[in-house]
Amino acid sequence: MVPDLDLQLGVIEAALRNTASQAGAGGGLAAEQLHLSLATLDQVRTLLPLQPVVARHELEAALEMARAAELDEFVAAGEALLARPGATAGQMDALRAGLLGAIAALVDVGPLRPGLRAAILQHSRAALDIARACCLPAGFESDPGERERLAGVRAALIAEAEIRTNT
């Protein structure tokens, strides 16, 4: 039987919460690391199902930058990958990494193409919105208005992941 990842994460979490935390290993550092381990496990359980949706949106943001950079071959490869039904998160991440590397190299070497600067800023922020929404429960967003906005982004990601799972 293929292990159920959600089940395995759940039992680790329970073991840490119910047993390891009672072991009295003591000290503030141990308590903090136990707390963060549990919180990290909880986050992983939530984010695992979102991975394909997140990878897709991050690649789309990178492709927008690539269009502004006129990296036509990367754009064609990215569009083809996004159109392929079986494309995995790993494949999308790998393509995105190469694409971002090519854009970064362009920024370093010379005058920027018209529109590239604006595209990098706009679409970097789009990708960062997704990351911030995924990390929202960590509690690092101090602005109440931003927290509310990012909660909406997070809800949309979860809904999209559920739709993709069911179709």
Added chain:
Amino acid sequence: MTGPADVRSAPTPAFIQSVRAAFPVEAEIDRVLTRKLELRSGAGFTPLSLDRIVDGVSSLVAANMPGPFTIREPRWLHGGASKLQIAFELEWCDAETGDLCRDAMALRMQPPESIVETSRRREFEVIKAMAGVVPVPVCHWLDAEGEHLPWPAIVYGFVPGVSRPTRAPTTQVSGIGTNFGPELRPVLAEQFVDALARIHRPGPAQLANLPSFDLAEAGSREPILRQLNWWRRVWEEDRPCDMPLVNLAYRWLVDSAPVLDHVSVVHGDFRAGNFLYDEKTSRISAWLDWELATLGDRHQDLCWATGPHFGHYAEDGKTFLACGLLPPDALFESYERVSGLPVDPARLRYFRVFNDFMSTVHMAASAWRVARLGKTHQDVTVAWLSMIGNGIADQLAASLEEFA
């Protein structure tokens, strides 16, 4: 995002030479960063017993202090996300008087790698230089190369105090959104601003005692350019994948670098969480964590202290409190009055971008790398903190949009 052939996890001599050549930095910073890369493919962090550390401390003390001594009550200190710390009591005999003395001390040792890879030598020097300027621990001994201890370390006097109210929830990572409460805020805020003003006006005696720091001169752009190179080099050394935003920010920062108007000691991490205070008297007892100190522009610290990730909103839900102490505008106004130095809005804007650039490097590159390679004693904390990087990178992009 990186495969097994990732050169940054096992840097070759050619790679190391290429980053050194591309981004020249201060001599001591170059030594530390080069050492980091040369040791990177070696072992990660392995748990150390207190006995092992006490042996190292004994060796360090014996090399520096004649006569017999005894180390008593060694215990782990909790706090911070980058260094290993223990407290202990040193019993020793005064050779002149024959008296038995007992001093409370602390060891601060780096793990194999940290979110910020810094020099213990520079930290030792700057803490010594700041004695009498602001409350700091008394510096005793330095193990700059890890000859006595597993990794480079300093020993300084133990200073009692807390970095956050003891009633604060234990889940709060030190210095991130610390809520001191409405009564304590104004008392600590006054001391906070006073310390910042004092640090930023170093005298010749302080500046003469910083041999591991490259000099800074008013009228030059060199101090900020070499700091930019420092963090751009670290980005090249540590990043898991490219972020064109970082390259764009670096270009903007180089093109817009201001001329230094006044040479300050810049603490580099001046914020709540990096000072201790006595809960009974509400007096600040020590300023800690000087590892990012440089000679440069005071606006770097002013922006850092007022950054959104170190503060929180007051009870009204509207007023942002820098470091949980006072609103940024009130901090700047008070600082100008106490220091006699102007706060320049244009420089504040510049250093807002600089600090966000630097923090993005810490969180999106170094935190990922050191946790991935298992280099610290609290990788789970490092990985958790790295999530702050998303918001900081967004601020960086927003600032660059605004300042276009």
